[in-house]
Amino acid sequence: MTFDSREHITGLLQVALASVAPEHTETPIHLERPKQASHGDFATNLPMQLARALKQAPRAIAERIVSALPTSPLVSEVSIAGAGFINFTLQADAKTRVVSTVLAQASDFGRSTLGQNAKVLVEFVSANPTGPLHVGHGRGAAYGASLSDLLAFAGWDVTREYYVNDAGRQMDILAISTWIRYLDQHGVSIDYPPNGYQGDYVREMARQLTNAHGDKYVRSKLVVLEGTPGLPDASRADDEAKTQRELHLDALIANGKKLLAEDWPYVHQHALSEQLADGRDDLDGFGVDFQNWFSENSLFDTGLVARCLDKLDAAGHVYEQNGARWFRSTDFGDEKDRVVQRDNGLYTYFASDIAYHLNKYERGFDRMINIWGADHHGYIPRVKGAVQALALDPAKLDIALVQFAVLYRNGEKASMSTRSGDYVTLRSLRAEVGDDACRFFYVLRKADQHLDFDLDLAKSQSADNPVYYIQYAHARICSLMAQWNGVEADLKDADLSLLTNPREAALTAFLGRFPEVIDAAARDLAPHQVAFYLRDLAAEFHGYYNAERMLLDDAELTCARLALSVAVRQVIRNGMTLLGVSCPESM
Numbered sequence: 062m063t064f065d066s067r068e069h070i071t072g073l074l075q076v077a078l079a080s081v082a083p084e085h086t087e088t089p090i091h092l093e094r095p096k097q098a099s100h101g102d103f104a105t106n107l108p109m110q111l112a113r114a115l116k117q118a119p120r121a122i123a124e125r126i127v128s129a130l131p132t133s134p135l136v137s138e139v140s141i142a143g144a145g146f147i148n149f150t151l152q153a154d155a156k157t158r159v160v161s162t163v164l165a166q167a168s169d170f171g172r173s174t175l176g177q178n179a180k181v182l183v184e185f186v187s188a189n190p191t192g193p194l195h196v197g198h199g200r201g202a203a204y205g206a207s208l209s210d211l212l213a214f215a216g217w218d219v220t221r222e223y224y225v226n227d228a229g230r231q232m233d234i235l236a237i238s239t240w241i242r243y244l245d246q247h248g249v250s251i252d253y254p255p256n257g258y259q260g261d262y263v264r265e266m267a268r269q270l271t272n273a274h275g276d277k278y279v280r281s282k283l284v285v286l287e288g289t290p291g292l293p294d295a296s297r298a299d300d301e302a303k304t305q306r307e308l309h310l311d312a313l314i315a316n317g318k319k320l321l322a323e324d325w326p327y328v329h330q331h332a333l334s335e336q337l338a339d340g341r342d343d344l345d346g347f348g349v350d351f352q353n354w355f356s357e358n359s360l361f362d363t364g365l366v367a368r369c370l371d372k373l374d375a376a377g378h379v380y381e382q383n384g385a386r387w388f389r390s391t392d393f394g395d396e397k398d399r400v401v402q403r404d405n406g407l408y409t410y411f412a413s414d415i416a417y418h419l420n421k422y423e424r425g426f427d428r429m430i431n432i433w434g435a436d437h438h439g440y441i442p443r444v445k446g447a448v449q450a451l452a453l454d455p456a457k458l459d460i461a462l463v464q465f466a467v468l469y470r471n472g473e474k475a476s477m478s479t480r481s482g483d484y485v486t487l488r489s490l491r492a493e494v495g496d497d498a499c500r501f502f503y504v505l506r507k508a509d510q511h512l513d514f515d516l517d518l519a520k521s522q523s524a525d526n527p528v529y530y531i532q533y534a535h536a537r538i539c540s541l542m543a544q545w546n547g548v549e550a551d552l553k554d555a556d557l558s559l560l561t562n563p564r565e566a567a568l569t570a571f572l573g574r575f576p577e578v579i580d581a582a583a584r585d586l587a588p589h590q591v592a593f594y595l596r597d598l599a600a601e602f603h604g605y606y607n608a609e610r611m612l613l614d615d616a617e618l619t620c621a622r623l624a625l626s627v628a629v630r631q632v633i634r635n636g637m638t639l640l641g642v643s644c645p646e647s648m
Contacts, residue, residue: 119145393446
């Protein structure tokens with residue numbers, strides 16, 4: 062039979078609350094697991110919550126609640142501790158019932174209705190499609206995917222979305238970079254702009270243009286460079302030199318658009334499509350899927366950006382200065398006002414971002430979660446301010462920040478070879494340590510904390526490697542079941558009262574915590590809590606396995622211990638699935 066000890070005790074307290082304080086039956090009942098086993102299995106501070114309303118000392122209220130509790134054959138002791146805590150100790154058979162529950166619910170064990178099927182949009186990765194994904198994107202991808210799966214498991218209706226920045230200057234830079242590499246392949250040698258996109262992937266896209274269209278897009282060096290300001294010396298890093306390089310690049314883009322005319326959109330789309338396809342392939346191999354790939358361009362095509370700014374303007378949140386339009390973001394806690402439309406009529410990235418958030422709200426989501434790199438911290442006030450200025454509820458928008466990951470090899474910062482520029486690609490990391498280690502190590506720390514990714518540890522087959530340690534526990538149980546050679550379905554009838562030693566009690570207690578860990582991790586947007594739990598569960602099992610014989614002459618005790626082991630295996634599978642990590646049956 063399935064049994065939820067937390068739900069059972071909550072029910073007892075609700076009955077007592079209705080008797081002691083009938084006008085306060087809506088008071089939330091919080092149950093915690095005491096740190097010391099001598100304090101029981103669960104504790105509640107309900108008397109302290111009621112003290113002000115009932116105008117009584119918490120301990121006196123605790124005594125009244127304990128007196129009003131219905132008798133339960135599953136509770137062995139109820140005691141009052143401290144200023145008014147109520148401690149509950151379960152009967153031994155009540156504790157072991159979790160094993161039957163796990164075996165009965167299988168892959169659904171731990172699933173909850175916490176989210177009440179509320180619609181939540183999780184937007185993550187959303188990297189500019191201007192080059193291969195790097196290790197920083199990888200951490201955001203692993204966190205976003207695990208968080209999405211966790212929220213869905215905890216009862217939310219989750220939509221996973223990637224915001225494609227396919228409009229604006231960055232895509233123009235990728236297109237012009239590709240075209241210049243293409244010209245070079247046809248003998249038109251132009252100094253490559255230092256602020257263009259580097260890496261062999263740009264040359265490869267240029268080769269694809271050549272293979273498909275020959276010299277169709279070739280123009281002379283003279284017309285390509287016409288009117289472009291000269292480049293400063295490569296050694297200069299001052300602001301004036303940076304500005305000159307940007308002006309040179311903008312002039313090249315303008316010439317490219319003019320010279321290629323109706324062919325420019327094709328070159329532009331070719332570069333976009335190739336990089337999007339590469340990113341999709343990389344993420345797919347990493348086990349990261351999206352229901353929606355939302356185009357920034359669609360915000361302009363539908364007129365939503367203009368409509369959004371007009372709405373802000375009508376509400377008095379936009380003003381004009383020096384020919385540009387500005388959003389009054391300082392009214393909402395930002396350090397300065399922000400341009401939303403430049404004096405040349407072009408909209409800024411911030412303008413389309415405001416429109417994108419308006420679109421999210423208009424799609425009817427109950428909650429929206431943006432997963433951004435930690436370097437976007439300063440962007441939060443202006444986005445939240447824009448949402449508020451649009452008369453939308455900013456409380457529906459959560460922004461989770463993800464710190465960068467630093468790779469280490471032999472105790473030193475790692476320099477991994479890559480053909481894609483001056484950063485390490487996600488694909489390179491996946492190839493070196495494997496997808497399982499990548500997914501697990503990325504979520505092993507709280508997302509907004511710095512992550513030192515130890516490449517040697519991630520590849521090691523030792524107890525120090527947490528992902529290997531957990532997978533090994535799963536494989537050990539599979540091996541144990543193969544040696545037993547019995548019928549696994551028969552374990553549901555095992556006599557669990559035979560699980561009497563302290564290690565078995567500790568394991569059953571750990572299994573009972575899994576649903577609580579799921580709910581807490583979902584509430585805190587913290588999949589690392591699941592990773593910590595699985596590591597501790599694996600440690601408990603390894604200790605049990607090493608201390609006790611599993612396959613005995615006593616068939617009933619063997620079945621009881623195997624039932625406990627299979628329940629552990631199931632919980633490991635459930636947790637690792639949420640983290641996107643496989644559970645091999647042999648290692």
